[in-house]
Amino acid sequence: MSATRVPVHIITGFLGSGKTTLIHSLIEQKPVDEKWAILVNEFGQIGIDQAMFEQRNDVVVKGLPGGCLCCQLAFVLQAALVNLLARNKPDRVIIEPSGLGHPAGLLDLLRGEAFQDVVAVHDIIATLDPRRLDEPRVRKHETFQDQLAMADAIAITMGEQASVEQHEQAQQFVTKLWPPRKWVHRIEHGTMPLSLLMDSGQTSAHDDATIPDTHRQITAPLTLEGAFFDVAPPLGQPQQKTASSLGYTSTGLRWHPSERFDLDYLAAHLGELPSSARVKGVFHTEQGWKQLNRADGALSVGSSAWRQDSRLEVITADNDADTHTNLLTELQSSGALLG
16 A cells, blocks of 8 residues: 555444534544545535534535435545645545445545545444434434444444433444444544544455445436535525435525524524424524534534525425425524514
8 A cells, every 4th residue: 555645534424423523523633733634425405514614724624515425426526535635635534425325436436546546545434323223214224224334433422412221222233233343432522532533444345335226316416516506695585405315305595694693583493393303504693603503303502613604404304394395484484584
């Protein structure tokens, strides 16, 4: 192996399992002499996760919304990664696939001719929220199973939010996986020791991993404009995009950055969505710029350095798809948007 190849780490995991939180904790432990590049793929159409990273000179963050890396976004990922490696020359790359993304296609791309002498793919880490094992729809989902099956190591998340019984169930579930994982670590307070990332070796072969037909059959349209959608919508003309695949529906909303929201009204309105809905947003409020994150019905609010626009993404299972029908209209009329 060439010593000049850039280490690439894939952190996969199902919707709302704590991937972005884990990456944040790793960034906080980053060696001062390293420059990192983070590629975040999102199932939604607008790209929320890149708005939740603080801007800093030693970490470059690029969002790839609008599909999953193994399907529609393979050519976009290749272009983005080539650009990042050439322009920013990172010492390390972390790729976060969509919560519904399958790692097989991503591995094929990274091992292909374009990157075989450029990057070295290290251990694939999968995040596992123990609470998801109580949900038959998730537990039986082919992508959920494959993400864990292809992982070299597993980070069990939600240390404080899951019950003792749920954590025990997760440990038993992971123990039955074959071959055994290189390591299993229970994350407390969203933090994983950086050594687990830095000391990782190259990923197992996974030569028998294939992209399921459910992914191959995805035909949702994708354009480069949609993948690198950076221009804010006009003032007073919010935008909404909705897409469905793999049994889930995503609705993305965007507003001009000068439009402001009442944080209390906003939190109350989002609280009326089904508890199973995955909700992420960055908003210009009367209390400043705030990021909102809701998983498993629990809403957290924090400060945000994002200033480009206000944006919201809501993901639900298709049986809750009616949630999305009038989301923009309801939010506009809820009193959350200030005049």
